[in-house]
Amino acid sequence: MFLPQPINQNISYFLQHFHPCASYDKCLLKHCWGCKAFTEAFKDSNPDSSVKLACLSAIEDMLVPRHGIPSFDASDPEILGHEIAWITELPLLLIMLGDEHPSHCKVVLHLQLCLGQCALLNSVVAQEYDNMQYPLLEFYCTCLDERSMPFIKLSRDSQELSICCLYYFSHLDSSLLKSIAFCCLCDDLEPFMLFRIIEVLHSAYKAGHVQIADHISFFITLFSRFRVFHEEIYQVVKGDKMSNRGIFKSVTSVVSSCLLHMSEDSLVFQILEELILVLITWPMH
Secondary structure, eight states, rough: OOOOOOOOHHHHHHHHHHOOTTTOOOHTTSSSSHHHHHHHHHHSTTTHHHHHHHHHHHHHHSSOBBBBBOSSSOOOOHHHHHHHHHHHHHHHHHHHHHHTSSSHHHHHHHHHHHHHHHHHOOHHHHHHHHTTTTTTTHHHOOSSSGOOOEEEEOOOHHHHHHHHHHHSSSSHHHHHHHHHHHTOTTSSOOOOHHHHHHHHHHHHHTTTTTHEEEEEEEEHHHHOOOOOHHHHHHHHHHTTOOHHHHHHHHHHHHHHHHHHHHHHHHHHHHHHHHHHHHTTOOOOO
């Protein structure tokens, strides 16, 4: 039988035995000392290591319910604290991975999406999931500088996972919406993903996850900051790419359609007027 040992030895145990193809003993993690060893191994392992991947797989197995039944009982407050620590680590891990380790980044995004989808079944997961959005600002964008946009450099399927995660925040903060708006204004974002972002955010609004003023502010930001080039200039700047004037027309059409179905016309126009006045003097950084 595996008996409790000093924490450093427990970490060594996990580092030796946690392997992408290895199973793990849930019985160990039902004890506080087991959870502590696992948590420290998860935090201390290299972001792109096989140990990190194995830990992520174990966390998904423990926190994501199977057939509606949680596979891991965290009635012990100390064990619950470790669960919170695992979730808190995910956005930080995404930032560390950036676009340099796409396969690992995709695993983290998949786990984040699974946690969002099961958040309603677990109030603790829901609360910590909502808290993820604040450190995620750095993952999406903190300024209009493509070097600070890991999200933009990911593959389309990873971007899709990331965008789907947005829907499951119970309340999307205005700062995160601004960060996502900056991504939408990046010339390197594929038009497909731009329209996908608009679609998901509008679905989140209809589900009550986005305040009407914040949602309209997001749309106005797209209108007011979208860079439209004449075709000749755009070909010089972006080589053989087509002019983006057609993209802007499509964005205008989609956003206008969304605005027409939002609340009463008088309320929408009142919010629009206030936001336009603010955005006229809003700096680009």
